[in-house]
Amino acid sequence: MDFFRRDPPKTSAAMAKERLQLILTHEHQGNMGSEPDYLPALRQELLEVISKHAGIDLNEVSVSLERKPDKEVLEVNVVLPRHDAH
Amino acid sequence: MAKIIVVTSGKGGVGKTTTSASIAAGLALQGHATVVIDFDVGLRNLDLIMGCERRVVYDMVNVIQGDARLHQALIQDKRCDKLHILPTSQTRDKDALDKQGVGQILDELQQSFDYIICDSPAGIERGALMALYYADEAVIVTNPEVSSVRDSDRILGILHAKSRRAEQGLAPVKEHLLISRYNPARVAEGEMLSIEDIQELLGIPLLGMIPESESVLKASNAGTPVVFDRESRAGQAYADTVRRLLGHDCPLRFLEVEKKSLLKRVFGG
Numbered sequence: 001m002d003f004f005r006r007d008p009p010k011t012s013a014a015m016a017k018e019r020l021q022l023i024l025t026h027e028h029q030g031n032m033g034s035e036p037d038y039l040p041a042l043r044q045e046l047l048e049v050i051s052k053h054a055g056i057d058l059n060e061v062s063v064s065l066e067r068k069p070d071k072e073v074l075e076v077n078v079v080l081p082r083h084d085a086h
Numbered sequence: 087m088a089k090i091i092v093v094t095s096g097k098g099g100v101g102k103t104t105t106s107a108s109i110a111a112g113l114a115l116q117g118h119a120t121v122v123i124d125f126d127v128g129l130r131n132l133d134l135i136m137g138c139e140r141r142v143v144y145d146m147v148n149v150i151q152g153d154a155r156l157h158q159a160l161i162q163d164k165r166c167d168k169l170h171i172l173p174t175s176q177t178r179d180k181d182a183l184d185k186q187g188v189g190q191i192l193d194e195l196q197q198s199f200d201y202i203i204c205d206s207p208a209g210i211e212r213g214a215l216m217a218l219y220y221a222d223e224a225v226i227v228t229n230p231e232v233s234s235v236r237d238s239d240r241i242l243g244i245l246h247a248k249s250r251r252a253e254q255g256l257a258p259v260k261e262h263l264l265i266s267r268y269n270p271a272r273v274a275e276g277e278m279l280s281i282e283d284i285q286e287l288l289g290i291p292l293l294g295m296i297p298e299s300e301s302v303l304k305a306s307n308a309g310t311p312v313v314f315d316r317e318s319r320a321g322q323a324y325a326d327t328v329r330r331l332l333g334h335d336c337p338l339r340f341l342e343v344e345k346k347s348l349l350k351r352v353f354g355g
Contacts, residue, residue, distance in 0.1 A: 027240070
């Protein structure tokens with residue numbers, strides 16, 4: 001049964017693309033100097049809270065702000081460890 | 087007026103000099119008077135790739151400093167008389183190039199050439215900034231690999247902010263993506279970023295794809311730009327790239343995966 005529940009394996013190329021999409025978006029915001037002042041502190045505190053309660057590696061969490069024409073989207077991406085991984 | 091094209095990438099070792107040599111030679115083979123300039127001060131290598139390392143007498147820094155005339159520093163290629171090389175200096179002086187000196191050299195070259203190819207050093211320091219400053223067009227050489235894609239994105243940002251065209255509010259530098267060291271079999275296996283992935287990430291039009299090929303190393307061993315090797319896939323892919331640069335319609339080749347990898351997939355080989 002476990003077989004059916006498992007996520008389809010992600011190719012390494014797909015991982016590369018996903019990581020690049022996140023980091024390039026993040027760096028574009030930095031380059032344009034458009035990041036709001038509170039974001040670095042907010043990012044840091046969110047990371048601390050998440051890692052405190054979920055007990056996970058800070059590298060598995062990303063916080064980014066995406067700018068759309070009519071709104072801004074704060075995206076917090078957390079990779080939780082699998083339960084059976086304990 | 088000559089067109090000034092910078093070949094750049096941010097990251098080192100992705101194939102800038104190989105590309106500069108083959109694009110310059112390809113343009114010259116098509117009948118266009120072309121000069122290729124090495125901007126990597128301190129680490130001269132274009133001369134080796136072009137096979138003219140023993141003919142270097144004067145270099146670009148000698149010309150800027152007034153120790154030689156431009157025509158004394160230019161080396162005419164032995165295989166193609168439309169092709170010239172302007173070597174760089176091996177000085178360790180990082181300030182050897184400046185906007186004014188480079189600008190004067192480019193002005194003079196514009197009078198006798200159709201195309202000026204600027205081979206940028208890696209990094210985002212002075213040499214790289216000088217190579218891209220006067221560019222009309224930019225060829226961004228990218229390998230299907232995370233650090234190369236990120237660095238290409240970075241250098242695109244610098245082109246948008248620091249080029250002469252950006253500073254003076256002129257029409258922006260025309261950007262072209264050239265993907266090199268591409269391996270369609272590994273892309274099919276999900277082990278390598280695809281052309282479409284890289285294009286989506288960088289958001290600039292594709293100029294060409296150079297398949298990973300043993301002939302590139304053989305060509306550099308021999309000091310012959312790989313575009314002269316008409317048998318090799320890489321050589322043909324560079325020739326196609328040059329045709330597209332000249333505005334011709336030319337479909338991408340060498341995208342197919344070799345048959346045997348299918349068997350490998352079935353048997354897990």
